[in-house]
Amino acid sequence: MQTTTTIDGVLSTGDHKGHVPLRFQVPPGTTRLEAVFTAEPERAAGALFDNLISLAVEAPGGWRGARHNNPDRAIRLDAGAATPGFRPGPIEPGTWTVWLDVFRLLGPDPVRYRLEVTASDEVVTASPLPGGALVHDRGPGWYRGDLHAHTLHSDGDWDVAGLIAFARAQRLDFLTLTDHNTVSGIAELEGLAAGDILPMGGVELTTHFGHALVLGTRAWEEWRANSMAGVAMPALCEARTREGKLFVIAHPMSPGDPACTGCRWDYADMRPGPAGAVEIWNGPWSDYNEDGLAVFRDWLTQTWQGEGRRLVATAGTDIHGPDDAGRRHGFNLVRAAGLSEAAILAGIAAGRNILTAGPSLAVSATGADGAKAGVGDVIEGRTAELRVAAPDAPAGATLRVVQDGTALWTGDGAGASLRLSADRPSWIMVELRDADGAALAIANPIFLAP
Incomplete structure (x- = not known):
């Protein structure tokens, strides 16, 4: 047995960056839902970009998924399989919603749409997913x-x-x-x-x-x-x-x-x-x-x-x-x-x-009290010794040390040892750039806390 629900409507520029719910009833005994969404025009006359309408599905028991920015606007759901973007599972009776997530509708032309949903009670079988092997934890x-x-x-x-x-x-x-x-x-x-x-x-x-x-x-x-x-x-x-x-x-x-x-x-x-x-x-x-x-x-x-x-x-x-x-x-x-x-x-x-x-980056700091720090760590005190190096940097690459937004030191991949000082909370970042200035590596900050 099959039942089909058709919903027609119009979207305007007022729906741009909005969410439009299309609700329909699913009868008891349904085992599969198939929905097809169409909308015209894809692009308004004179517009530089297509309209962008994505679909999401909400079942009575919760969300079943979404398919963002994908040209395939056909959705199939049952207990054993689902269109990519959506989760398989039993088809609950009750009120379902297909949400139109209107990411871009620039107009001025309105968009006429149609959603056709077919509910059926045919027998479905599940296809189990392969069981993944546990990855070996190699420790710190x-x-x-x-x-x-x-x-x-x-x-x-x-x-x-x-x-x-x-x-x-x-x-x-x-x-x-x-x-x-x-x-x-x-x-x-x-x-x-x-x-x-x-x-x-x-x-x-x-x-x-x-x-x-x-x-x-x-x-x-x-x-x-x-x-x-x-x-x-x-x-x-x-x-x-x-x-x-x-x-x-x-x-x-x-x-x-x-x-x-x-x-x-x-x-x-x-x-x-x-x-x-x-x-x-x-x-x-x-x-x-x-x-x-x-x-x-x-x-x-x-x-x-x-x-x-x-x-x-x-x-x-x-x-x-x-x-x-x-x-x-x-x-x-x-x-x-x-x-x-x-x-x-x-x-x-x-x-x-x-x-x-x-390329790798070697970044470490030693506080005045001898405490060691790596990226992400905090050095307590006003001074610290910073060591930086990029041992496998390509020819022409440049290392740079930045403190609180200001370049503190620039040199080659061989690196350097620098004395840091700060009278207030401070951060230090190290980056490696190629000969054209593009980033090759960037280290997260080390923090100074006077």
């Missing part, structure tokens, strides 16, 4: 990995297996899947990692006013800050942090509207607000990463000198498919207590993290 050490990556579960051009193959080619120790507003691919990631790569859970909160990573999650996360009543970004950040997850402001200075709607961080009450980490290296090094580094340093001064709170820098490939695989990405080299998700996230939250496209 430095571990290399990615905190930001996408697949066809959102707007990527490859499946989870393709992303894992890329991670293996890069010899990563850990890999985080952060598809847009969905966690549907994480179970597959865990099943296919096969013991040689630590799979880590995550999601990219892809809002109308900025993007953020929630790392260490496998659950749907509310993301519609400032576009749904009662949903504010600082509160979302604080709630995730209380749960032990890591909240990272993503690519804060990336190109924004209308080309990449919502990509630039435009939350005035979250600069950085309660966030503990900022992604300053997104994909290959670029002008907007340079701007992001500058903003991070401004926020770093604000949080450390004003609040006594440390702020952490991260990197993420933000990779979407094989076309990006050959580029020079920045990865995270994390000093952690072990190769586990909890240990990696704890190391990053503590700032024990070097961002690198390959």
Whole structure:
């Protein structure tokens, strides 16, 4: 038996950066739902960009997923399988909702849409996911990995297996899947990692006013800050942090509207607000990463000198498919207590993290009392001895030491020993640049606390 529900409607520029619920009833005994969404025109006359409408599905018992910025607007759900972006599971009777997340509708032409939902009671069978092997924990050490990556579960051009193959080619120790507003691919990631790569859970909160990573999650996360009543970004950040997850402001200075709607961080009450980490290296090094580094340093001064709170820098490939695989990405080299998700996230939250496209950085400090510190650590006192080196720096590369936003020393990869002094809370960062000025490696700060 099949029943079909058709919903027709019109979107206007008033729906730009909004959320439109399309509700329908699912009868008892339904085992499969199939939904097809169409909208015209794809681009208004004279507009430079297509309209961007993404779909999310909410069942009576909770969210079943989303498919951001993907041209495939057909959704199939049953107990055994689901369209990428969505989670399989029993089809509950009652009121379901397909949400139209209107990321870009510039007009002036209205958009006419149709949603057709077919409910059926045919027999379905489940296809079990492969069981992943546990990764061997090698104990305390430095571990290399990615905190930001996408697949066809959102707007990527490859499946989870393709992303894992890329991670293996890069010899990563850990890999985080952060598809847009969905966690549907994480179970597959865990099943296919096969013991040689630590799979880590995550999601990219892809809002109308900025993007953020929630790392260490496998659950749907509310993301519609400032576009749904009662949903504010600082509160979302604080709630995730209380749960032990890591909240990272993503690519804060990336190109924004209308080309990449919502990509630039435009939350005035979250600069950085309660966030503990900022992604300053997104994909290959670029002008907007340079701007992001500058903003991070401004926020770093604000949080450390004003609040006594440390702020952490991260990197993420933000990779979407094989076309990006050959580029020079920045990865995270994390000093952690072990190769586990909890240990990696704890190391990053503590700032024990070097961002690198390959070369290593040796950064350490010794306080006047003989106390030793590495990246992320605090030296108590007014003076310290800093040692920096980049032993495998390529020819023409330059090391630079920056204190509180001012260049303190510049030299070659052989490094130097420098005396630091400060009369107030101070931070020190070390970076390695190539001959063209692009970043090769950036170390998280060491902090002085007089």
